[in-house]
Amino acid sequence: MTRLHPSLPVLLALLLVACDAGPRPPGRDGGGGGGSDGGGGGMDGAMMSIDSSVPPRDAGFYDPFDPDGGCGATAIPTTRVPGSLLLVFDRSGSMSDTPNGDDPTSSNPSKWDLARGAINSVLGSIPDELSMGLMLFPTGEGDECNVALSAGVPHVRVAPLSTSRPQIMSVLAGADASAGVTPIFDALRAGYDYLDTLDTPGQRGIVLVTDGEENCDLEDKTALYAQVMSERTMSNYLTYAVGLTTSNATLSTIAYNGGTPRNDTCIPQCTTDSCLSDGDCPGAGTCTSPIAGFPGFCGCSADSDCPSPLRCMSIPFFGGQCSGTPNCCHYDASAGSFRSDFEAALDEIARSFLDSCVFDLPRGADPSLFDPTQVNVGVTFDGEMRTVLGRSTDSSVDSWNFVSDEHEAIIIQGAICERLLMGSATVEIVLGCPTILI
Numbered sequence: 034m035t036r037l038h039p040s041l042p043v044l045l046a047l048l049l050v051a052c053d054a055g056p057r058p059p060g061r062d063g064g065g066g067g068g069s070d071g072g073g074g075g076m077d078g079a080m081m082s083i084d085s086s087v088p089p090r091d092a093g094f095y096d097p098f099d100p101d102g103g104c105g106a107t108a109i110p111t112t113r114v115p116g117s118l119l120l121v122f123d124r125s126g127s128m129s130d131t132p133n134g135d136d137p138t139s140s141n142p143s144k145w146d147l148a149r150g151a152i153n154s155v156l157g158s159i160p161d162e163l164s165m166g167l168m169l170f171p172t173g174e175g176d177e178c179n180v181a182l183s184a185g186v187p188h189v190r191v192a193p194l195s196t197s198r199p200q201i202m203s204v205l206a207g208a209d210a211s212a213g214v215t216p217i218f219d220a221l222r223a224g225y226d227y228l229d230t231l232d233t234p235g236q237r238g239i240v241l242v243t244d245g246e247e248n249c250d251l252e253d254k255t256a257l258y259a260q261v262m263s264e265r266t267m268s269n270y271l272t273y274a275v276g277l278t279t280s281n282a283t284l285s286t287i288a289y290n291g292g293t294p295r296n297d298t299c300i301p302q303c304t305t306d307s308c309l310s311d312g313d314c315p316g317a318g319t320c321t322s323p324i325a326g327f328p329g330f331c332g333c334s335a336d337s338d339c340p341s342p343l344r345c346m347s348i349p350f351f352g353g354q355c356s357g358t359p360n361c362c363h364y365d366a367s368a369g370s371f372r373s374d375f376e377a378a379l380d381e382i383a384r385s386f387l388d389s390c391v392f393d394l395p396r397g398a399d400p401s402l403f404d405p406t407q408v409n410v411g412v413t414f415d416g417e418m419r420t421v422l423g424r425s426t427d428s429s430v431d432s433w434n435f436v437s438d439e440h441e442a443i444i445i446q447g448a449i450c451e452r453l454l455m456g457s458a459t460v461e462i463v464l465g466c467p468t469i470l471i
């Protein structure tokens with residue numbers, strides 16, 4: 034099952050509670066929250082607390098949505114917040130080949146021309162509310178392994194498509210695929226640094242598009258994987274990966290750690306990994322490089338050296354090689370349907386940022402009274418009881434968190450976000466009652 038789905042209308046409401054609306058839960062100083070009763074739906078038995086210094090309590094101890102608890106409520110509408118995407122696009126020399134590896138002709142266009150056409154087509158169909166920018170890599174003459182953005186700014190700044198759409202199309206029209214190396218890792222680092230400078234309240238993310246493998250900083254692979262996961266868990270940045278006629282464990286792991294696996298069964302290490310030496314390969318696999326001094330691939334001696342469902346096959350002159358159709362976590366565009374595959378992937382990613390799980394957080398009639406330690410969130414699906422979500426820094430659990438330190442928006446996290454995107458629900462926010470923490 035894919036993890037991204039077209040969304041149905043979601044009914045949203047904001048419940049504002051005055052700070053002096055009634056008595057606080059017993060033993061509380063207003064620094065946090067407790068739990069919900071059975072009316073919370075789906076939270077029974079969850080362990081929550083009002084403050085990190087207070088021992089966890091059962092979710093049934095405190096329901097911030099209960100009008101009998103001393104919190105009178107007034108409903109005010111709120112809306113989803115469209116996200117911001119940075120397209121990180123490979124312009125290395127291999128992109129000038131056709132999807133089948135041939136020299137391009139007028140009737141057999143290159144991957145660069147096909148991908149550029151797909152981007153322009155998708156941009157023309159996406160509403161103006163989505164914010165998007167573009168960074169091409171490598172950024173210099175093509176042989177630099179470091180991606181250096183001029184003044185820290187990509188080729189096109191992230192902005193609503195009403196502004197950035199013509200700029201992206203113009204930059205793509207004037208660029209070509211003539212660079213040499215493929216510094217994927219440094220391109221991602223530069224992209225994250227740029228996202229840090231944005232002040233947009235919605236979800237932020239990177240879409241990495243490449244037809245190759247990292248060939249600059251292979252030694253930093255483990256550190257890069259850890260950073261991708263940290264950007265997701267600590268900054269709420271999603272990282273998508275699209276392989277153009279290529280599938281490899283690097284792209285798959287980037288997508289998995291970046292919170293965007295295409296299905297629930299995909300494997301981060303979905304193919305034999307690239308390597309510099311035998312020590313980079315699992316089991317008894319050996320590192321085979323077609324050109325001395327360049328990254329190679331891990332061979333195999335038995336099926337156990339290969340990620341499932343691949344099997345070890347004997348290849349003349351190369352020894353054993355894992356073979357089969359991998360279950361990777363990233364999007365890919367096959368040679369036979371290159372443009373349509375890429376166009377569908379990019380369209381799905383872009384629309385998911387229009388229908389994200391990020392919601393505006395109004396401050397009430399008097400914003401000066403807003404207290405970020407007194408915010409609670411509930412989600413009610415049609416025909417079900419309300420689920421009271423606790424706040425958490427762990428994006429994998431059903432919870433919510435602030436998108437940024439400015440507290441302008443919240444993000445609903447975990448599997449409940451996917452349900453929210455798929456169906457009709459009511460999202461409610463209560464201000465003025467101590468925050469429930471997971």
